[in-house]
Amino acid sequence: MSILQLDFAEPFFSIDYVEDEASCYVEKKSMVINLAEHEQKNILLDGERFILPLKAAVVQDMTIRNITRAFIVKDFERCNLDDPKTVAEIKQSWKTLYEMSGIARHKGLPYYKSPKFCIGEGSRHMELNFCYVDQGMVPSGPHRDHDRDFDEVHAQIRGYGMMRVYDYNDNEHIHQELNMAPGTVHDKMYDSEGKYPWHEYKSVTPCVYCPIELDRH
Numbered sequence: 001m002s003i004l005q006l007d008f009a010e011p012f013f014s015i016d017y018v019e020d021e022a023s024c025y026v027e028k029k030s031m032v033i034n035l036a037e038h039e040q041k042n043i044l045l046d047g048e049r050f051i052l053p054l055k056a057a058v059v060q061d062m063t064i065r066n067i068t069r070a071f072i073v074k075d076f077e078r079c080n081l082d083d084p085k086t087v088a089e090i091k092q093s094w095k096t097l098y099e100m101s102g103i104a105r106h107k108g109l110p111y112y113k114s115p116k117f118c119i120g121e122g123s124r125h126m127e128l129n130f131c132y133v134d135q136g137m138v139p140s141g142p143h144r145d146h147d148r149d150f151d152e153v154h155a156q157i158r159g160y161g162m163m164r165v166y167d168y169n170d171n172e173h174i175h176q177e178l179n180m181a182p183g184t185v186h187d188k189m190y191d192s193e194g195k196y197p198w199h200e201y202k203s204v205t206p207c208v209y210c211p212i213e214l215d216r217h
Helices: 084-093 097-101
Strands: 002-006 014-026 030-034 056-059 062-074 111-113 117-119 126-128 131-133 150-158 161-167 170-180 199-203 207-215
Touching: 030 150, 084 131, 097 111, 150 161
Parallel strands: none
Antiparallel strands: 002 014, 014 062, 030 056, 030 062, 111 131, 117 126, 126 207, 131 207, 150 207, 161 170, 161 199
8 A cells, every 4th residue: 555756746746646545535636547557447536436447637635546557746726837937947848749659759859758657567567657738739659569569648736638540541630639627537539459550649738647657478
């Protein structure tokens, strides 16, 4: 049982990683992301409400229960993306997406990524970080493959974004646009074998989102 304070997104966001806790009190308006995908355990809220694995909820002044693995982004709205000083500090503190990936399609994009936080081993291994996008309506670039074999979803933290899904065999014809507001984790796009359609993240406004990567092996 543990509650670990994480610093990978400090000083912009304060995050707790909670594992195997019967209950946890959330005071200020915060985002709770259920990471218990491997265990398939719901987080229980007041009454009969719950948070499914790889989904999120915004809660305040509430005791959450049955926590197998979760992120709590505490008082997430305190990060003001309209403040030029905050934006300048994020750009100075986090590396660009191209610096992190070295992938040609990321060169010149106004995406900035925090360091990664890694937890678990084997099929329970998971990596997360935060990504700031400095402009609205900027796509990350269509892709199907990743640098390793993992399942991935994205959680919207601040601002607004979307996942764009293309036809499986054509990265020019959009099949879906999945709009994301703070507290949204989009549905899985990969199949049971880990196969993805062409897809990309796209900002709608300047925003922060969290890629959640779960190893398949």
